[in-house]
Amino acid sequence: MRYALTQPESLGSPLWEGSGVVFDRRTGDTHLVSAPSQVVLAILRDSPFGATDAELGQRLTGMVSPEDEEQVLEAVREALIELQRIRLVEQLEGD
Amino acid sequence: MKVSELGRKDLAFRLARGGLALRISPFSVRIRSGISEVAYGIATCYADYELLPDGAFIDFHIRLDPPGGLRRWFRPQVVFHFDSAQPFYPLPHEQAFPFLEWGLNWCIAQTTLQLVVVHSAVVERGGDAVILPGPAGTGKSTLCAGLVMAGWRLLSDELALIDARTGLVTPVPRPISLKNESIDVIRMAYPDAILGPVAPHTRKGRLAHLRPPADSVARAGEPARLRWIVIPHYVPGSQPAFTPCAKGPAFMRLAGDAFNYAGLGEFAFQDLVQTVDRCECLNFQYGRLDEAAMSFDRTLMGHS
Numbered sequence: 001m002r003y004a005l006t007q008p009e010s011l012g013s014p015l016w017e018g019s020g021v022v023f024d025r026r027t028g029d030t031h032l033v034s035a036p037s038q039v040v041l042a043i044l045r046d047s048p049f050g051a052t053d054a055e056l057g058q059r060l061t062g063m064v065s066p067e068d069e070e071q072v073l074e075a076v077r078e079a080l081i082e083l084q085r086i087r088l089v090e091q092l093e094g095d
Numbered sequence: 096m097k098v099s100e101l102g103r104k105d106l107a108f109r110l111a112r113g114g115l116a117l118r119i120s121p122f123s124v125r126i127r128s129g130i131s132e133v134a135y136g137i138a139t140c141y142a143d144y145e146l147l148p149d150g151a152f153i154d155f156h157i158r159l160d161p162p163g164g165l166r167r168w169f170r171p172q173v174v175f176h177f178d179s180a181q182p183f184y185p186l187p188h189e190q191a192f193p194f195l196e197w198g199l200n201w202c203i204a205q206t207t208l209q210l211v212v213v214h215s216a217v218v219e220r221g222g223d224a225v226i227l228p229g230p231a232g233t234g235k236s237t238l239c240a241g242l243v244m245a246g247w248r249l250l251s252d253e254l255a256l257i258d259a260r261t262g263l264v265t266p267v268p269r270p271i272s273l274k275n276e277s278i279d280v281i282r283m284a285y286p287d288a289i290l291g292p293v294a295p296h297t298r299k300g301r302l303a304h305l306r307p308p309a310d311s312v313a314r315a316g317e318p319a320r321l322r323w324i325v326i327p328h329y330v331p332g333s334q335p336a337f338t339p340c341a342k343g344p345a346f347m348r349l350a351g352d353a354f355n356y357a358g359l360g361e362f363a364f365q366d367l368v369q370t371v372d373r374c375e376c377l378n379f380q381y382g383r384l385d386e387a388a389m390s391f392d393r394t395l396m397g398h399s
Contacts, residue, residue, distance in 0.1 A: 011361065011364060011365070013342075013343070013346065013371075013372070014368070016341065016342040016343055016372075017341060017342070018341040018343060019341060019342075019343030019344070020342075020343050021343055021346045021347065021350075021364075021368065023360075023361060023364040025361065028357065028360050030347070030350055030356075030364060032343050032344065032346075032347050
């Protein structure tokens with residue numbers, strides 16, 4: 001399954017420790033999001049065709065050590081659930 | 096000329112007739128009222144404010160009057176007028192001075208569109224400002240009063256005007272609103288503190304205003320660099336302690352307390368992100384004012 005940012009793109013804070021904030025341009029709502037969600041949003045901003053959870057996991061694993069791969073993938077899945085719930089990320093049609 | 100240079104009778108006369116034009120930096124305000132509590136409140140709490148000459152530009156034209164009809168005499172009330180509008184329901188007559196303060200807060204928050212306005216106290220020392228956001232009951236105003244009495248400069252008790260582009264806070268030094276036990280705490284700790292009229296039965300309980308230090312009023316034109324966001328927590332009997340606060344929750348605190356956040360939308364988000372990003376964010380627990388002030392000096396200013 002591929003995931004992409006909903007349009008128009010949300011605005012995010014810098015990568016702060018612990019959690020960050022995101023502004024939804026469609027609704028004017030501001031959300032406090034977890035650190036993994038901030039990173040997933042940042043990666044999706046640079047991915048015009050979206051990304052799968054595995055691809056996101058790979059990008060993130062590149063930032064940490066390879067032995068943490070399973071934990072990273074789990075964190076990515078949780079982040080995608082959080083970001084879909086607040087409608088900043090959507091699953092692409094046909095995937 | 097300052098308000099303190101007017102005799103009480105002259106002040107009451109001017110207030111009731113053409114109105115009193117004051118420089119409440121960075122704004123100019125004309126207040127008209129024939130109500131004696133308003134005259135007393137201005138005489139005590141605005142003594143060090145500059146009077147503006149006739150013909151000066153005025154940002155806010157405010158009038159506080161009794162309403163027409165029975166409410167002028169039977170359980171008397173007071174009505175707040177801003178320009179020609181009457182934005183609030185009338186309040187009991189004894190709350191006339193707090194009504195002026197609340198109404199003026201509202202005027203500033205409603206009309207300031209170029210800066211984010213956060214419901215917060217702000218104090219300064221050595222050119223660096225500390226913003227103290229927090230809902231009622233967290234000890235924000237009491238802590239602000241204690242710091243100001245201990246020598247910190249008052250930038251504001253209620254409204255932080257933040258310019259994210261420059262990183263500066265514009266001072267709006269006005270009387271500090273004290274509620275319930277805080278009134279007695281300040282009176283006991285600082286016998287020289289000058290308080291305005293006490294309104295015993297407001298929606299927030301017993302309420303009085305503390306006159307801001309003359310130096311803070313005189314230096315109202317000097318902005319300060321915002322360096323710390325400190326979220327106060329009054330815990331009776333506790334020792335003063337600073338602990339780190341993550342930037343995400345600190346942002347949500349400021350955004351939740353910003354009067355014009357929803358109206359400014361993306362602009363306010365970006366400004367507050369910039370502000371939080373450059374500030375150190377801390378929680379502060381305290382139980383006693385004198386210890387709190389010493390802890391601020393020691394931890395933030397590096398004074399032993």
